[in-house]
Amino acid sequence: MSLMSKLLTSTLITTLTLSAGNTVDEKELLNYVKKHVVLNPQVEVKGVTIIEETSHPDIPGWNVYLTTMDLNYQGKEIKAPETIFVKDGLATRNLVSLKNGRDYRDEIKPTVSDKFYDDAHLIFGNKNAAHKVLVFSDPQCPFCQEVVPDIMKAAKEHPDQIALYYYHLPLLRIHPVSDVLTRVMHLAQHEGKMDVLPKIYAMKIDPRETDMKKILAEVEKQTGYSVTAEKVDDQKVKDAMKADSDAASEMMVSGTPTIYADGKWDKMRNKYKEFIK
Incomplete structure (x- = not known):
């Protein structure tokens, strides 16, 4: 088991009600990560930074937040990437097409600055x-x-x-x-x-x-x-x-x-x- 799998959950269906609409801020995402992503009690979630907000043509209506989680695990500072999909006040870490099996976590990466x-x-x-x-x-x-x-x-x-x-x-x-x-x-x-x-x-x-x-x-x-x-x-x-x-x-x-x-x-x-x- 990788270190990241020890730190995070792996469910495909976790969702969280956010503020109305698709636009969220780092505070809302931080609360989501603490409650639904990092469930290991040994891991402290110190912050979430939005790297980029984007979309994908195959999943209209979904806002995609590419983020970095700042974690502390057994005294070690870790920066862990996380993709969060948001639509109609709901959020999920995984969005998979039932039609073709595509996992959109694997389809989207930040633009190079x-x-x-x-x-x-x-x-x-x-x-x-x-x-x-x-x-x-x-x-x-x-x-x-x-x-x-x-x-x-x-x-x-x-x-x-x-x-x-x-x-x-x-x-x-x-x-x-x-x-x-x-x-x-x-x-x-x-x-x-x-x-x-x-x-x-x-x-x-x-x-x-x-x-x-x-x-x-x-x-x-x-x-x-x-x-x-x-x-x-x-x-x-x-x-x-x-x-x-x-x-x-x-x-x-x-x-x-x-x-x-x-x-x-x-x-x-x-x-x-x-x-x-």
Whole structure:
């Protein structure tokens, strides 16, 4: 069971009467979350922030609130994404089509704001390129390995068409080796050694490996990039990884690769190909 499932309920039919109409505020959503979403008594709900209010053409009449819940669990501060659907004074966390089984929680993500397109996360392409692609990724994720190196290549070869912004999101429960690998990528990027990044994606290494000495030795062997454990363990590097994790929470990203093309979620992960035709 994941940490998030320990914190939340999973019912599909929970509803709550809100003020009249579809428009709600953060106070109303906070009350809803406390009563119907976070039922673990060990979890303190400290606040709910509305990231974006949107809609979906397939569910007319429903307002969709993309939010971040600020939680405290056993002394640990957690930012957890939550989608809440509101219509006619009712609210629910899940909205599923009986006709085709589509869960609209999986269909809607926030629009990327300009603050995510900063120089620190630009890895390939020119910042004034015609199109922006933003990626949340883990180099050990097999789906990322299929897609992300190709996007890197496209942005490198077409710098005036694609500016590629990269955020680290290591899935440590699945492959803890990514804890070190993502920090190595961060260091290589900020040293201007961009050629190392796709090589990290091509590495063959035990995803459960946690011995930093062994991991760094494999990095050097397979990519040619040498870096010390001291640099990898630098607090500034760890803070950068935490900032990327917080960005993922704000964008309601929980899996990899999650890709945005010109600010919109690219569900099929191939929109970038249209930018280089």
